[in-house]
Amino acid sequence: MxxxxxxxxxxxxxxxxxxxxxxxxxxxxxAAVARQxxxxxxAAIFAEGDPGHGFYIVLEGRVKVFKLGADGKEQVLxxxxxxxxxxxxxxxxxxxxxxxAEALSRCRLLVIPRAAFRELLARQPSxxxxxxxxxxxxxxxxxxxxxxLSLKEVPGRLAAYLLMESxxxxxxxxxxxxxxxxxxASVLGTIPETLSRILARLSRSGxxxxxxxxxxxxxxxxxxxxxxxxxxx
Amino acid sequence: MxxxxxxxxxxxxxxxxxxxxxxxxxxxxxAAVARQxxxxxxAAIFAEGDPGHGFYIVLEGRVKVFKLGADGKEQVLxxxxxxxxxxxxxxxxxxxxxxxAEALSRCRLLVIPRAAFRELLARQPSxxxxxxxxxxxxxxxxxxxxxxLSLKEVPGRLAAYLLMESxxxxxxxxxxxxxxxxxxASVLGTIPETLSRILARLSRSGxxxxxxxxxxxxxxxxxxxxxxxxxxx
DNA sequence: CGCTGCGTTGAGCTTCTTCAACGATCGTGG
DNA sequence: CCACGATCGTTGAAGAAGCTCAACGCAGCG
Numbered sequence: 001m002x003x004x005x006x007x008x009x010x011x012x013x014x015x016x017x018x019x020x021x022x023x024x025x026x027x028x029x030x031a032a033v034a035r036q037x038x039x040x041x042x043a044a045i046f047a048e049g050d051p052g053h054g055f056y057i058v059l060e061g062r063v064k065v066f067k068l069g070a071d072g073k074e075q076v077l078x079x080x081x082x083x084x085x086x087x088x089x090x091x092x093x094x095x096x097x098x099x100x101a102e103a104l105s106r107c108r109l110l111v112i113p114r115a116a117f118r119e120l121l122a123r124q125p126s127x128x129x130x131x132x133x134x135x136x137x138x139x140x141x142x143x144x145x146x147x148x149l150s151l152k153e154v155p156g157r158l159a160a161y162l163l164m165e166s167x168x169x170x171x172x173x174x175x176x177x178x179x180x181x182x183x184x185a186s187v188l189g190t191i192p193e194t195l196s197r198i199l200a201r202l203s204r205s206g207x208x209x210x211x212x213x214x215x216x217x218x219x220x221x222x223x224x225x226x227x228x229x230x231x232x233x
Numbered sequence: 234m235x236x237x238x239x240x241x242x243x244x245x246x247x248x249x250x251x252x253x254x255x256x257x258x259x260x261x262x263x264a265a266v267a268r269q270x271x272x273x274x275x276a277a278i279f280a281e282g283d284p285g286h287g288f289y290i291v292l293e294g295r296v297k298v299f300k301l302g303a304d305g306k307e308q309v310l311x312x313x314x315x316x317x318x319x320x321x322x323x324x325x326x327x328x329x330x331x332x333x334a335e336a337l338s339r340c341r342l343l344v345i346p347r348a349a350f351r352e353l354l355a356r357q358p359s360x361x362x363x364x365x366x367x368x369x370x371x372x373x374x375x376x377x378x379x380x381x382l383s384l385k386e387v388p389g390r391l392a393a394y395l396l397m398e399s400x401x402x403x404x405x406x407x408x409x410x411x412x413x414x415x416x417x418a419s420v421l422g423t424i425p426e427t428l429s430r431i432l433a434r435l436s437r438s439g440x441x442x443x444x445x446x447x448x449x450x451x452x453x454x455x456x457x458x459x460x461x462x463x464x465x466x
Numbered sequence: 467c468g469c470t471g472c473g474t475t476g477a478g479c480t481t482c483t484t485c486a487a488c489g490a491t492c493g494t495g496g
Numbered sequence: 497c498c499a500c501g502a503t504c505g506t507t508g509a510a511g512a513a514g515c516t517c518a519a520c521g522c523a524g525c526g
Binding site for chain 1: 248276300301302303306308310321322323325327331332351354355356358359361362365366368369371372373375376377378379380382383384385423436461
């Protein structure tokens with residue numbers, strides 16, 4: 001088997017959840033129509049309203065997808081790392097990107113053109129199923145974010161975030177923030193000043209111990225109560 | 234052609250966007266596995282966390298899908314009328330419903346079992362495409378709601394809502410609220426008291442004229458500016 | 467060394483919610 | 497028919513949460 005650049009790329013694709021169940025040939029077909037791009041840190045990938053001629057997969061680096069308010073405030077919708085797709089919505093509905101995307105670090109991206117992808121999709125039920133699962137998961141997360149923004153206060157959102165991060169680490173008591181606190185504020189729907197104050201408050205209350213990007217969970221119960229939206233503290 | 238109850242139902246299904254492109258036989262197959270339910274006004278359809286054995290289509294009546302906060306406050310995610318599906322997310326990801334659903338009026342519902350539907354899906358690429366479009370549209374709307382909740386104030390959300398309703402009526406200057414103001418408050422992520430005050434304020438500013446459920450748009454420009462998030466009364 | 471990005475803290479203010487009271491409407495049962 | 501309760505909507509006063517603006521410390525890096 002030859003291992004040219006396209007074949008190599010196909011191998012990467014075959015390993016992604018999105019393409020699970022596709023034959024090597026089909027992955028090769030995807031790789032053949034895809035185009036690679038790269039972006040320096042801080043560069044825009046697309047803007048809200050841009051025509052969506054295809055969707056993206058992160059090969060290297062990290063990407064944020066976000067909404068921009070009139071005053072410049074950002075609300076992060078997704079944070080993406082290697083292997084994760086974004087921008088699919090524009091392929092299936094509306095044809096324009098519903099939000100902005102920007103490289104958080106130097107990025108290598110794969111662009112998959114709309115038309116070719118839709119053709120493949122019509123022939124590959126398993127691909128459609130994978131996509132449905134992926135979009136459904138995203139809807140679930142959006143629903144959670146809406147709940148957080150509308151029904152919880154900032155301390156509750158932060159508590160929920162910390163517990164979630166801890167769970168993803170197998171329940172470790174120390175959570176390491178992999179993003180700047182400014183970005184975390186945008187994820188939680190607030191601003192850096194407020195986040196800073198809330199972190200200080202939770203520390204004073206003995207729920208957590210914060211040391212730079214390292215946060216130790218001291219009172220899981222208490223955090224869970226906050227995250228649940230209870231009225232305390 | 235016989236027109237038994239199932240055949241009739243199949244005809245209804247064939248007319249829905251979700252089943253566009255499916256043959257009459259396939260719609261009949263869907264109708265055959267589906268089950269009808271009805272609910273009185275105010276009754277729960279499912280609760281968040283319930284196992285999702287299938288998804289729903291509204292045949293008659295109206296349904297709200299919503300998140301519930303710890304203090305009882307509700308955030309509406311969707312309002313659904315005849316022909317519209319809901320609860321699909323549980324079919325494709327996570328297996329449990331991500332929110333609550335309740336009948337706003339007496340309802341007739343169609344329940345489509347998960348397994349049978351997924352089988353059909355594997356054989357019908359066009360059905361999968363329809364679903365992808367539907368979920369994508371919903372993601373787009375969720376993204377908009379997140380933007381509204383996080384980046385706009387209540388007057389801006391209300392202005393955006395009114396302009397949207399007007400657009401859906403071909404740009405008519407008079408918008409008729411088809412839902413109670415209490416429910417509208419839940420849609421906009423606020424409470425009835427606040428909505429009432431904001432309506433009064435916009436009226437005083439001459440942007441709208443409110444008369445019960447009838448709202449006349451007096452200053453489209455001004456509303457658009459508010460909806461864009463600009464800083465002005 | 468000085469610059470820039472990030473984070474923290476304080477003071478003041480805006481927005482929104484909470485709590486309470488009250489008016490209007492509507493359907494029901496006496 | 498009227499009275500009653502329930503739902504819905506409105507308004508006022510007070511308080512809480514979060515944002516704005518400003519200043520400052522700190523680290524990394526040219």
